[in-house]
Amino acid sequence: MVGGRVLPTDTTIQGARALRAEILGVGTELLLGQIANTNAQRISSALASIGVDVLWHTVVGDNLERIEAAVTTAHSRAEAVVMTGGLGPTPDDITAEAVANALRRPLDRDERLAATIRSIFEDLGRVMPEENLKQADLPRGATPIEPEGTAPGFYMEQAGSIVFALPGVPWEMEAMLVKTVLPVLQRRGGDSVTLSRHILVVGLGESHTHEKIKDLVAGQTNPTIAFLASGGQVRVRVTAKATSEQEALALIAPVEAGLRERLGASAVQGEGGPLGEILGQLLRARGSTVAAAESLTGGLLGAELSRAPGASDYFLGSLVCYSAESKREVAGLSEAVLGGPGPVSEQAARALAEAAARKYGADLGLSTTGVAGPDEHDGKPVGTIFVGAALGGRTEVRKVRGYGDRSNVRAIAVTAALDLGRRLLDQS
Amino acid sequence: MVGGRVLPTDTTIQGARALRAEILGVGTELLLGQIANTNAQRISSALASIGVDVLWHTVVGDNLERIEAAVTTAHSRAEAVVMTGGLGPTPDDITAEAVANALRRPLDRDERLAATIRSIFEDLGRVMPEENLKQADLPRGATPIEPEGTAPGFYMEQAGSIVFALPGVPWEMEAMLVKTVLPVLQRRGGDSVTLSRHILVVGLGESHTHEKIKDLVAGQTNPTIAFLASGGQVRVRVTAKATSEQEALALIAPVEAGLRERLGASAVQGEGGPLGEILGQLLRARGSTVAAAESLTGGLLGAELSRAPGASDYFLGSLVCYSAESKREVAGLSEAVLGGPGPVSEQAARALAEAAARKYGADLGLSTTGVAGPDEHDGKPVGTIFVGAALGGRTEVRKVRGYGDRSNVRAIAVTAALDLGRRLLDQS
Numbered sequence: 001m002v003g004g005r006v007l008p009t010d011t012t013i014q015g016a017r018a019l020r021a022e023i024l025g026v027g028t029e030l031l032l033g034q035i036a037n038t039n040a041q042r043i044s045s046a047l048a049s050i051g052v053d054v055l056w057h058t059v060v061g062d063n064l065e066r067i068e069a070a071v072t073t074a075h076s077r078a079e080a081v082v083m084t085g086g087l088g089p090t091p092d093d094i095t096a097e098a099v100a101n102a103l104r105r106p107l108d109r110d111e112r113l114a115a116t117i118r119s120i121f122e123d124l125g126r127v128m129p130e131e132n133l134k135q136a137d138l139p140r141g142a143t144p145i146e147p148e149g150t151a152p153g154f155y156m157e158q159a160g161s162i163v164f165a166l167p168g169v170p171w172e173m174e175a176m177l178v179k180t181v182l183p184v185l186q187r188r189g190g191d192s193v194t195l196s197r198h199i200l201v202v203g204l205g206e207s208h209t210h211e212k213i214k215d216l217v218a219g220q221t222n223p224t225i226a227f228l229a230s231g232g233q234v235r236v237r238v239t240a241k242a243t244s245e246q247e248a249l250a251l252i253a254p255v256e257a258g259l260r261e262r263l264g265a266s267a268v269q270g271e272g273g274p275l276g277e278i279l280g281q282l283l284r285a286r287g288s289t290v291a292a293a294e295s296l297t298g299g300l301l302g303a304e305l306s307r308a309p310g311a312s313d314y315f316l317g318s319l320v321c322y323s324a325e326s327k328r329e330v331a332g333l334s335e336a337v338l339g340g341p342g343p344v345s346e347q348a349a350r351a352l353a354e355a356a357a358r359k360y361g362a363d364l365g366l367s368t369t370g371v372a373g374p375d376e377h378d379g380k381p382v383g384t385i386f387v388g389a390a391l392g393g394r395t396e397v398r399k400v401r402g403y404g405d406r407s408n409v410r411a412i413a414v415t416a417a418l419d420l421g422r423r424l425l426d427q428s
Numbered sequence: 429m430v431g432g433r434v435l436p437t438d439t440t441i442q443g444a445r446a447l448r449a450e451i452l453g454v455g456t457e458l459l460l461g462q463i464a465n466t467n468a469q470r471i472s473s474a475l476a477s478i479g480v481d482v483l484w485h486t487v488v489g490d491n492l493e494r495i496e497a498a499v500t501t502a503h504s505r506a507e508a509v510v511m512t513g514g515l516g517p518t519p520d521d522i523t524a525e526a527v528a529n530a531l532r533r534p535l536d537r538d539e540r541l542a543a544t545i546r547s548i549f550e551d552l553g554r555v556m557p558e559e560n561l562k563q564a565d566l567p568r569g570a571t572p573i574e575p576e577g578t579a580p581g582f583y584m585e586q587a588g589s590i591v592f593a594l595p596g597v598p599w600e601m602e603a604m605l606v607k608t609v610l611p612v613l614q615r616r617g618g619d620s621v622t623l624s625r626h627i628l629v630v631g632l633g634e635s636h637t638h639e640k641i642k643d644l645v646a647g648q649t650n651p652t653i654a655f656l657a658s659g660g661q662v663r664v665r666v667t668a669k670a671t672s673e674q675e676a677l678a679l680i681a682p683v684e685a686g687l688r689e690r691l692g693a694s695a696v697q698g699e700g701g702p703l704g705e706i707l708g709q710l711l712r713a714r715g716s717t718v719a720a721a722e723s724l725t726g727g728l729l730g731a732e733l734s735r736a737p738g739a740s741d742y743f744l745g746s747l748v749c750y751s752a753e754s755k756r757e758v759a760g761l762s763e764a765v766l767g768g769p770g771p772v773s774e775q776a777a778r779a780l781a782e783a784a785a786r787k788y789g790a791d792l793g794l795s796t797t798g799v800a801g802p803d804e805h806d807g808k809p810v811g812t813i814f815v816g817a818a819l820g821g822r823t824e825v826r827k828v829r830g831y832g833d834r835s836n837v838r839a840i841a842v843t844a845a846l847d848l849g850r851r852l853l854d855q856s
Binding site: 169307 | 453456457458459460461462463464465466468469470471472473474475476482483484485486487488489491494518519520578597598599602624638654656657658663665667719720722725726727728729730731732733734735737739740743744745746747748749750751753754757758787788789801802803831832833834835836
């Protein structure tokens with residue numbers, strides 16, 4: 001991964017130092033690779049937004065000794081520790097016990113919490129197993145966090161470091177993060193703010209992006225500039241530390257402008273969110289609509305266009321035509337295209353984009369066709385991608401080379417189609 | 429999260445102890461929450477498959493001092509350390525330096541690797557920046573791993589612990605994992621094998637699943653039983669440690685049979701892979717095909733049905749009808765349905781499933797409609813989901829309650845539609 005410079009941790013800006021945080025996941029399912037640690041990602045991004053420096057992620061399994069050791073380490077090096085997982089009612093849910101041991105406190109039953117847990121079961125008309133009451137046992141001095149589902153959380157401060165324990169279920173974690181963790185940390189965050197702006201770069205590739213701006217990257221210390229590539233996109237992140245949001249933005253603005261000048265049309269306007277949402281904002285602003293016709297992406301392009309809340313303002317639908325017959329019967333591709341250049345061709349991408357706009361009555365039609373692999377198809381090698389965009393009588397097609405595995409090739413195709421649509425909208 | 433018991437780490441089975449491993453990710457983008465640590469997930473799952481115990485995940489940023497400290501800790505407590513990230517050519521790619529410092533070795537240039545890096549650029553017809561040669565600087569005694577993209581990796585052993593350094597780009601990491609890390613570890617893994625089988629449970633919910641089998645869970649030590657819930661599915665994992673794969677499977681078999689007997693038709697046959705692939709295998713075995721018509725899922729159902737290599741054997745396509753007009757115009761829903769019960773109704777799910785089968789000429793038609801949120805729609809609350817499945821003149825519809833955020837509601841709808849299709853196929 002090409003990376004930019006990163007600020008040293010202890011950057012002191014006018015006397016203010018950002019809180020240092022560690023995110024500690026508990027769960028053997030993470031260590032067995034059954035799920036990705038998306039909780040750590042979500043919490044990190046939320047803490048960054050309020051100027052807290054996340055310096056470590058740690059994961060341990062449902063093992064008392066190792067959770068305890070991890071809490072001890074985290075508590076000694078970070079001023080905020082956000083734990084997830086291990087708060088359920090079963091015998092291997094031992095986060096509260098481990099925190100109590102690490103901080104040398106007994107467990108006390110919180111009677112109000114016990115009553116809440118009882119009432120959750122009563123409301124569901126179910127008998128509560130007695131073992132569930134262990135969820136009301138918290139380290140002495142902890143502040144309980146009301147359950148969102150059935151598991152309560154808690155937080156407690158000791159020796160200048162605050163430990164939060166949240167459930168592992170993502171939506172329960174999310175609610176407690178927003179309602180409790182962020183407000184509590186914001187109140188003690190001091191004056192330091194870390195702010196990032198992202199420039200989304202599409203259609204240029206990671207090394208070309210780097211070459212175009214590497215002298216700018218080399219000269220920077222605050223803000224810093226870093227790169228992140230995936231699925232055919234590069235995100236350039238500009239991060240400033242300052243004593244206020246305004247000051248941070250003022251540091252970022254000239255650097256961002258310089259980068260955008262170099263990157264030209266490959267740099268997407270706006271704050272670099274998901275490309276599907278950016279395209280959606282462009283469409284919403286014009287009162288326009290979009291539809292798609294997809295082959296190798298199998299529905300991923302439609303899923304991306306419908307991801308944002310309110311997507312029904314602009315997204316009408318997508319014709320997923322995976323088989324040759326469906327390209328003919330459902331999307332109406334002609335025999336001249338299918339029997340001539342074939343389903344993986346510039347002509348097919350063109351016809352699919354136009355069919356999408358026509359069938360749905362959409363202003364913009366997008367399309368994908370290609371070979372996701374692992375085997376070649378229609379005489380074309382794995383990674384061959386054609387995407388199309390049709391807008392008001394004009395249709396553009398682009399050939400893109402996909403790389404990596406099947407899922408990466410599909411992600412690159414989605415990115416390329418969305419980007420082609422964006423460029424066409426920008427030009428019209 | 430409801431969890432089962434987990435084996436203590438140091439379970440000694442006939443003298444063999446599994447290797448203990450730590451996965452150490454390097455990258456500020458992970459700490460800022462810009463990406464999830466999917467590398468750790470992938471490596472964990474691969475190591476579990478060869479009987480290596482992953483006991484810790486750690487992530488640190490591009491900071492020499494903290495990487496060095498993390499390597500020192502990992503090297504002291506684990507016999508295998510798999511690092512990802514920080515191997516690129518820019519100044520903040522410092523993994524090799526940090527490993528050299530932690531293990532107290534100098535960096536030496538590997539001239540053969542330097543020649544390889546030069547030739548990669550020559551093959552691309554590009555001038556190599558001199559700074560790229562730093563990628564050939566490895567800790568003394570390290571074995572280089574040939575680059576898959578442009579970044580080489582390496583591994584080295586010291587004091588009974590082996591450290592692997594792989595690039596952070598997922599497909600480059602994956603190739604080195606498979607070609608180098610797994611074979612090297614398998615050669616020193618001793619005789620211990622950890623094997624898991626998964627039972628995928630759909631349509632029953634986490635707490636009901638737990639209630640049905642909790643007495644079986646409580647009595648187990650080897651194999652152990654654990655639960656994992658997400659997106660409307662519960663995975664029950666049965667994990668055995670033994671001296672051979674055969675022995676592990678023999679330990680698992682009676683336990684799995686007992687669980688399946690309790691869980692009945694809610695337990696999916698087979699090894700519990702992604703539900704879309706399981707449905708695909710059922711279809712392939714019968715020589716049958718599937719198509720979909722989707723509303724709230726926006727293409728996710730099609731994406732899931734087309735995810736596996738070879739999906740074109742059974743998946744024909746999907747009509748994504750996000751707008752009311754497209755449900756009428758593209759899927760052919762009648763005014764009687766759209767103006768009567770409305771687009772979010774049992775009748776609409778029925779009509780969509782039948783339209784999918786008809787339009788694509790598929791044996792099985794699946795459908796989703798509902799309210800993903802955040803706002804109610806068509807007078808129905810967020811989380812209302814109807815899914816349909818049509819097979820050979822018979823159509824079934826199921827109402828499901830989605831919960832959590834927009835993306836979770838959409839995932840639950842995909843799961844419910846795939847499960848309804850599976851049940852219909854099983855019964856016919």
